[in-house]
Amino acid sequence: MEYQEIIGRKKEILSRQAKPIPEDALARERELFFARNRRSLEIFEEAKSLIPGGVEHNLSQNKPFPLAMDRAKGWRVWDVDGNEYVDYLMSGAPIILGHGFEALDLKITEIIRDKGPATGLTSEYELLAAREIIAHMPGVEMVRFLQSGTEADMAAIRIARAFTGRQKIIKIGGSYHGWSDQMVYSLHIPGTASLNSRGIPDEFYTHLVDVPPNDFDALEKAFEDNKDNVAGIMVEPIGGESGAHPVHPDWNLRIRELCDRYGALLIFDEVVTGFRLDMGGAQKYFDIKPDLTVLGKIIAHGYPSAGAVGGRRDVMSVCAGGLGEKIYIGGTLAANPISTAACYYALKYMVQHDAVRKASEYAERLTKALNALFSTRGDLGFFVYNFGSIMHYVTTSFFSVDLSAPDAFTQIMTRKQIADDYQVVTMAHGLCTLAGTRMYSCMQHDDEALNKTLEIWEYVLSLIPVN
Numbered sequence: 319m320e321y322q323e324i325i326g327r328k329k330e331i332l333s334r335q336a337k338p339i340p341e342d343a344l345a346r347e348r349e350l351f352f353a354r355n356r357r358s359l360e361i362f363e364e365a366k367s368l369i370p371g372g373v374e375h376n377l378s379q380n381k382p383f384p385l386a387m388d389r390a391k392g393w394r395v396w397d398v399d400g401n402e403y404v405d406y407l408m409s410g411a412p413i414i415l416g417h418g419f420e421a422l423d424l425k426i427t428e429i430i431r432d433k434g435p436a437t438g439l440t441s442e443y444e445l446l447a448a449r450e451i452i453a454h455m456p457g458v459e460m461v462r463f464l465q466s467g468t469e470a471d472m473a474a475i476r477i478a479r480a481f482t483g484r485q486k487i488i489k490i491g492g493s494y495h496g497w498s499d500q501m502v503y504s505l506h507i508p509g510t511a512s513l514n515s516r517g518i519p520d521e522f523y524t525h526l527v528d529v530p531p532n533d534f535d536a537l538e539k540a541f542e543d544n545k546d547n548v549a550g551i552m553v554e555p556i557g558g559e560s561g562a563h564p565v566h567p568d569w570n571l572r573i574r575e576l577c578d579r580y581g582a583l584l585i586f587d588e589v590v591t592g593f594r595l596d597m598g599g600a601q602k603y604f605d606i607k608p609d610l611t612v613l614g615k616i617i618a619h620g621y622p623s624a625g626a627v628g629g630r631r632d633v634m635s636v637c638a639g640g641l642g643e644k645i646y647i648g649g650t651l652a653a654n655p656i657s658t659a660a661c662y663y664a665l666k667y668m669v670q671h672d673a674v675r676k677a678s679e680y681a682e683r684l685t686k687a688l689n690a691l692f693s694t695r696g697d698l699g700f701f702v703y704n705f706g707s708i709m710h711y712v713t714t715s716f717f718s719v720d721l722s723a724p725d726a727f728t729q730i731m732t733r734k735q736i737a738d739d740y741q742v743v744t745m746a747h748g749l750c751t752l753a754g755t756r757m758y759s760c761m762q763h764d765d766e767a768l769n770k771t772l773e774i775w776e777y778v779l780s781l782i783p784v785n
């Protein structure tokens with residue numbers, strides 16, 4: 319779906335009242351949810367006394383309570399009560415070969431058994447993994463491994479500042495670049511500034527410049543106002559929240575041009591798009607070369623310690639040198655044999671099995687099929703769009719509420735509540751998605767998964783009255 323159509327359809331949804339599931343039907347669905355998930359509820363009740371809030375994984379369904387999972391295989395996950403789900407969370411994006419991909423798991427368990435998990439010294443897998451990443455990513459000539467996307471984003475910012483000798487970093491509203499002090503700003507919904515920044519002093523944002531997405535004038539002004547002091551601009555190349563705020567077709571190119579004009583570095587945060595949108599990431603997909611690339615998640619395909627920053631050789635060289643020359647980056651378990659071997663083998667298997675193409679083709683089919691189903695309920699305006707295997711489904715469009723509206727916060731809360739209720743139903747019937755708005759496919763999703771997904775959505779639609 320083209321950018322203009324996505325924006326237009328979101329606006330149309332926002333111009334109408336969102337339609338809730340009627341109370342009696344919702345009560346029945348909640349009852350079903352509780353009845354199916356007794357063990358999950360017990361685990362949650364106990365977790366509340368041990369773990370603040372009782373949950374640490376915020377990407378999925380946490381209302382009325384979070385479900386505890388038992389195992390996963392291919393496109394399926396099973397919870398501790400034995401219920402099966404069509405999984406589109408895919409662990410939050412890293413899984414593209416499918417859960418429990420045997421060849422990969424065998425390699426990793428062999429390494430653990432035969433060699434041990436870590437020595438704190440160099441292993442050959444670092445070289446193999448680095449070579450593999452560099453071979454695929456057009457903008458990466460050198461790479462440094464870290465332990466998460468958050469850390470890799472922090473490192474990219476430090477590298478950009480050290481290389482340019484400048485301070486300002488431009489961030490686009492609504493995008494997510496991990497939870498470091500400097501980047502928790504204007505999260506989820508553009509313009510929300512420090513709404514999520516409890517515990518972070520205001521001074522941490524002194525050198526952060528927040529620009530609304532697709533606002534070309536504000537973008538240019540940000541560079542102009544901070545002339546000679548913009549170290550870099552960090553973007554999610556398909557738009558904030560992995561494309562929940564999709565980019566205008568000219569957006570990335572204009573950013574590249576402005577970086578070149580003002581001597582700033584372009585940082586692509588490819589934590590989700592890298593090796594998912596394309597083996598060469600969004601940079602290959604859009605044919606725009608960033609100066610720095612941030613990678614995470616998928617480079618260890620679900621194994622822990624997944625993060626890396628890569629880029630131009632001259633830029634990355636600030637990570638090397640003697641005392642007082644090189645920038646400080648650390649991580650006791652960074653670049654450990656398990657995560658670097660997982661990276662090397664996962665990328666190899668992705669190529670061997672043509673995983674990106676297969677996952678994207680499935681996403682295209684599902685997007686079309688869901689849109690055909692949703693079109694039978696024009697009164698709701700629901701729709702789906704995708705960037706390869708990254709799909710967004712828009713029901714109440716709470717992410718796109720205009721913050722300047724006088725009732726903006728009430729609208730966001732009401733619309734979010736209604737979308738959450740839809741998600742209670744989808745989850746109670748066996749569909750696991752990300753935050754009730756996003757789906758990732760893997761190369762193993764098939765007709766059975768597609769038909770189950772359609773059946774469940776058909777049922778949700780049947781619960782929402784036409785008038």
Ligand SMILES: Cc1ncc(COP(=O)(O)O)c(C=O)c1O
Nearest residue numbers: 466467468494495496587589614
């Ligand atoms: C675009 C993007 N950047 C950075 C991160 C942070 O990665 P991590 O959760 O590994 O710290 C995420 C996580 O979802 C992300 O989506």
